[in-house]
Amino acid sequence: MLDKYAIKVIKWPLTQTAKVLHRFGVTANQTTVFGFALGCLAFPALALQNYQLALLFIVLNRICDGLDGALARLQGITDAGGFLDISLDFLFYSLIPFGFVIAAPEQNAIAGAFLIFSFIGTGSSFLAFAVMAGKQGIENPVYKNKSLYYMSGLTEGTETIASFIAFCIWPQHFAIIAYTFGAACWVTTFMRIYFGFMTLKED
Numbered sequence: 001m002l003d004k005y006a007i008k009v010i011k012w013p014l015t016q017t018a019k020v021l022h023r024f025g026v027t028a029n030q031t032t033v034f035g036f037a038l039g040c041l042a043f044p045a046l047a048l049q050n051y052q053l054a055l056l057f058i059v060l061n062r063i064c065d066g067l068d069g070a071l072a073r074l075q076g077i078t079d080a081g082g083f084l085d086i087s088l089d090f091l092f093y094s095l096i097p098f099g100f101v102i103a104a105p106e107q108n109a110i111a112g113a114f115l116i117f118s119f120i121g122t123g124s125s126f127l128a129f130a131v132m133a134g135k136q137g138i139e140n141p142v143y144k145n146k147s148l149y150y151m152s153g154l155t156e157g158t159e160t161i162a163s164f165i166a167f168c169i170w171p172q173h174f175a176i177i178a179y180t181f182g183a184a185c186w187v188t189t190f191m192r193i194y195f196g197f198m199t200l201k202e203d
Helices: 003-023 028-040 042-047 051-075 079-103 105-136 157-169 171-202
Strands: none
Touching: 003 051, 003 157, 028 042, 028 051, 028 079, 042 051, 042 079, 051 079, 051 157, 079 105, 079 157, 079 171, 105 171, 157 171
């Protein structure tokens, strides 16, 4: 829901940084993999309940996720790069709640499982529509520079990272935040299924 506004704020600094990285020969795919590796380091930090360190790795991962897109727009967007980016993003998104489950299973396990379950809904509806939209040649009027169709919803990347930050700042309230965000994810899932079906049915 907030991605289209967030993109306007971060576009200029990401583009300027990407231009510097491009001059040094850094590629979009290298940035994607490096960012994923940084994000994975949040998992042991969470397991050890070092939430400040985990937050640092989460933020670095998200910065890299913005930079790889900016680099791709400079170097040429490819299907392989888009596939790599979205695959590693979804793995990262599931890794963070799993880390909180490992940190405090007694209080976080059910809420963490519910959140990961909700990510299956948002992720599968997102990717399934992207495949069908690409097959039918449906263009996205909002995200024109993406390698696949980005279907909007109540919860998108901006809301997800805000929730992850909230988890790290208030880890004692992980369950409440996870249940709330997970419920919002299910609203997004049902919206995507309904509107996606209606769009494909009309096409």
